[in-house]
Amino acid sequence: MKIERIVAAPLRDGSRLGRATSPRAKSELLVDGGNTLARYREFTGRGSYHDTPWSDTVCMAFAEDGTWGMGMTGHAGPVVPIINEFLAPLITGENVMATERTWDMMFNHASLFGVGGLTSYAISAVDLALWDLKGKLLGVPVYELMGGPARDKVHCYATGMDFDWMLECGFEAIKVPCPYGEALGNVSLDRAEDLAGLARAAIGDERELMMDCWSVGSVEFMVRFAERMRPYNLKWLEDFLYPEDYEGFEEMRRRVPWQTLATGERWVTHLPFMEAAAKRSVDIFQPDIRWVGGVTAVQKIGHIAEGAGLQVALHGGMNDSFGQHACHAMSSNTWGEFLVDSASGVPLEEGWRPTPGMTVPVNGSLVPSDAPGFGIELTRDELEAMTG
Template identity: 55%
Template sequence: ALIEEHLGPRLIGEEALALEKIWDMMFRLTKPYGSMGLASYAISAIDLALWDLKGKLLGKPVYALLGGPQKERIFCYATGNDVDWYLELGFQAVKLACPYGPADGLWGLEENERLVARTREQVGEQVEVMLDCWMAFDVEYAVRLAERLRPYRLKWLEECLIPEDLEAHWELRRRLPWQTLATGEHWYTPFPFAFACRHRVVDILQPDIAWCGGLTACLKIAHLAEAAGLSVILHGGGNTPYGQHFTYAMPVSPWCEFFIASPPGVPLEEVMPLPGVPVPRDGWLVPSDAPGFGLEIPEEWLVPF
């Protein structure tokens, strides 16, 4: 409804390649009901479609429009808890989903530590381990858990706090100066990321390119991060062509996340929902060089629209 009844009709007649202008129009048009959440999803969808169109019109992959490849290939980490399978697939970094939170008390703290300890023993010293806390903690719990997990050398601790509580992010940074922190999956528009850069509340910014405002928003975030000396690792960036092209071109984006929801043993090619999108091989990925984002959408998918 946001696209068909509000944003779309107001963009008809605009120059399709004027991406900055159109992004700014959408951002301001959504102000009466707020640019966060579902409105940001709609802005992202239109923005990504226009970048795809620009690439197709110019006959170039989107990463070429961003300056070309910054790296020969993209290092990918696997997200999920089937660590044996990820190692078999060749990944050299894994991110676990933290199963317990403050409501589980000391028992939950111990179980979280057991999971990380078991994983560290399983993967050895040459594989990075991260922990995704998915907005489940408060500052006190995050600090207590981080201190327990310090011997296992986590690469980073992710999204411990609810995203709206920016002051809590500052307090967590103050209390855990030694721990690499990451967040941003549930921040919308570049403005929360600007706060994070200004106050250095995290080390790694994690926007979702399909949620935060599209590629145009992610480029703004990348420039903020580069100036602040921070990194950008997109949420689920390896699972979409949009994230792949951004990561391939951006110096500030060293890694790509690949979330694996399928059971062990199922080839990654069989679970990729979008045709024409590469999947990691031995933990590395190279995006499609076809025009636009390289999507190969079957025509029958478009019939209902």
């Protein structure tokens, strides 16, 4: 069976799933402050600098018999033309089952202008659409195609700020997005320590606590940050340096040898993970399946991690069907991240769910849909209506 057509479009209407339940109380969800310009005092605390102006990208892959699969990624403005004008003509007509080959073709051909950044987003959407298509053609869930399930269910942690609500939902581990960057120096360190203290007091000593710094620090600041966090027994410190500051990650490893370090959501393709594994500069890899290169890339990264004795915990892995299937399949993936964006009292089912049909964690663990492909419950008409 050959790939008959690949086509991408911006997501114009992602509101198919409504929210029926009113919040119990006004709760602070994600802190408005993890932004790329947080090193400047005038931008600190302005979360809008974390966003881009583009909507999500939806990619559809069609087989010769009319069966179709769907993938998603971000930044539609530049990503849609990379797919439609560059990647789609390259792999149309290839064997629809040969995802190792099609990924490798896209990866190598993208070297003309660089496989990093937005190019990897485009490759991810195409690869995800092809894996969904393979699952539908064979009538099996993607996690089985990947060799899973690795476990009965995925053990999840919650990311957010509403500690009471996250505990009520049954999560046994909590990650806090820290909004305080280095622009304010000791003031930021004091506030971050207060936040860690609040979180630890709320969840108790038995549950795991993690802190995500959203990639806005320097080694000098983050070493001091890690030392301040030491009394709060962080399971890991996450995204503490500029993503491509590979020497910085090695320096952090040397200067805070006692702290488990995690990163990787903004690394793309398997290559940065290979280097980090070789240097042992971080302990836990966090690729995002919609950005890093899709299923094919996270499989490569999972095997690199296993070879080096490291762990994987996909970024936002529980917040869409793609990550759920990969986390369920990969023996290297030890945790599933669920970003809790439903306010206190609003069921997790009514929060942000970009792929209809996806399940949500129950008592802190999750089993993905076993429907074919990624189990995304969208008809072709519904999908085309959402992409205009």
